[in-house]
Amino acid sequence: MAGYSLSKDDYLTRLKRIEGQVRGLQRMIDEDTYCIDVLTQISSITKALQNVGVGLVDEHLRHCVQDAASQSPEAGNKKIDEATAAIARLLRS
Amino acid sequence: MAGYSLSKDDYLTRLKRIEGQVRGLQRMIDEDTYCIDVLTQISSITKALQNVGVGLVDEHLRHCVQDAASQSPEAGNKKIDEATAAIARLLRS
Amino acid sequence: MAGYSLSKDDYLTRLKRIEGQVRGLQRMIDEDTYCIDVLTQISSITKALQNVGVGLVDEHLRHCVQDAASQSPEAGNKKIDEATAAIARLLRS
Amino acid sequence: MAGYSLSKDDYLTRLKRIEGQVRGLQRMIDEDTYCIDVLTQISSITKALQNVGVGLVDEHLRHCVQDAASQSPEAGNKKIDEATAAIARLLRS
Numbered sequence: 001m002a003g004y005s006l007s008k009d010d011y012l013t014r015l016k017r018i019e020g021q022v023r024g025l026q027r028m029i030d031e032d033t034y035c036i037d038v039l040t041q042i043s044s045i046t047k048a049l050q051n052v053g054v055g056l057v058d059e060h061l062r063h064c065v066q067d068a069a070s071q072s073p074e075a076g077n078k079k080i081d082e083a084t085a086a087i088a089r090l091l092r093s
Numbered sequence: 094m095a096g097y098s099l100s101k102d103d104y105l106t107r108l109k110r111i112e113g114q115v116r117g118l119q120r121m122i123d124e125d126t127y128c129i130d131v132l133t134q135i136s137s138i139t140k141a142l143q144n145v146g147v148g149l150v151d152e153h154l155r156h157c158v159q160d161a162a163s164q165s166p167e168a169g170n171k172k173i174d175e176a177t178a179a180i181a182r183l184l185r186s
Numbered sequence: 187m188a189g190y191s192l193s194k195d196d197y198l199t200r201l202k203r204i205e206g207q208v209r210g211l212q213r214m215i216d217e218d219t220y221c222i223d224v225l226t227q228i229s230s231i232t233k234a235l236q237n238v239g240v241g242l243v244d245e246h247l248r249h250c251v252q253d254a255a256s257q258s259p260e261a262g263n264k265k266i267d268e269a270t271a272a273i274a275r276l277l278r279s
Numbered sequence: 280m281a282g283y284s285l286s287k288d289d290y291l292t293r294l295k296r297i298e299g300q301v302r303g304l305q306r307m308i309d310e311d312t313y314c315i316d317v318l319t320q321i322s323s324i325t326k327a328l329q330n331v332g333v334g335l336v337d338e339h340l341r342h343c344v345q346d347a348a349s350q351s352p353e354a355g356n357k358k359i360d361e362a363t364a365a366i367a368r369l370l371r372s
Contacts, residue, residue: 008122019119025108039149039153039182042183062263066251066255066262069255069262070255076252084240084244090135093136093137143371154344180336184333201304204301225332232369232372235324239325242317242318242321246314246318
């Protein structure tokens with residue numbers, strides 16, 4: 001269980017929209033849209049993707065980390081190792 | 094003309110791949126994939142999108158800014174205003 | 187108690203170095219160093235600062251969140267709310 | 280000549296403030312300030328640094344790139360290569 005099942009539909013809706021936006025980007029490039037306008041769209045998609053990422057980090061902390069921490073600090077620490085590494089990757093992307 | 098016509102196919106190929114990756118994200122969430130793995134994929138898509146953005150900034154500088162600058166500093170400055178604003182948006186996303 | 191007392195010295199050492207790098211930036215600008223070289227230094231300081239941030243997020247999860255989670259899910263959730271908000275701010279900066 | 284001589288004082292003022300903020304961070308850690316508050320401060324310093332970076336990118340485009348582009352496209356392209364590489368580094372930091 002991934003932990004974010006409750007808002008699964010929200011994630012899917014948001015990702016469906018992002019998919020549409022990426023398709024829109026292809027149309028923009030295909031039609032030689034002015035590069036600055038394409039860049040604006042890229043910033044907006046990146047932000048939307050990062051927001052999905054923040055949501056997943058939150059889910060991970062709220063479910064996987066909490067569950068593990070309530071069992072033992074060692075189990076909690078393992079999940080936290082993963083969480084921090086994932087956050088560092090997000091920050092670097 | 095957007096300026097990046099020469100590598101248009103490259104942009105389209107990259108965006109097609111990004112679209113597929115976003116579709117893959119939906120599948121991952123639908124199948125309750127472990128959130129850390131979904132996050133890794135989000136980082137990789139964000140990076141790919143940002144790379145497309147850097148390519149477009151480069152095209153903008155190489156074509157729009159250069160063309161304008163070769164006409165007059167005023168024309169060049171206008172394009173640079175747009176470029177800097179777009180770069181600032183990318184950095185904040 | 188902030189939680190990261192064990193590696194307090196490490197944080198202080200890293201921040202001392204970052205402070206020196208920011209002072210170096212002022213010298214570079216004062217001496218009209220080539221802007222690209224100043225930018226390279228800014229990227230490196232930003233990365234160093236973000237690394238300190240990731241360390242603090244980790245400490246927060248490892249101490250504040252774990253402690254709270256071992257008491258009650260409600261207490262854990264409060265700390266996680268703060269953590270996610272802080273991570274979102276880091277990502278947007 | 281680095282190009283940003285006109286607003287040199289502004290850069291120095293901003294960097295002086297950032298230096299003070301980094302010193303403030305050390306005080307916060309030394310006094311065991313709550314990690315979330317330290318993180319908020321780190322986000323704000325990162326943003327301030329990135330803003331200085333955007334300013335320098337703008338100066339580079341406005342001076343180095345424009346000057347070079349008004350001489351020859353080849354000279355312009357060389358400066359643009361550097362600019363794009365610096366922007367990519369900023370985005371990755």
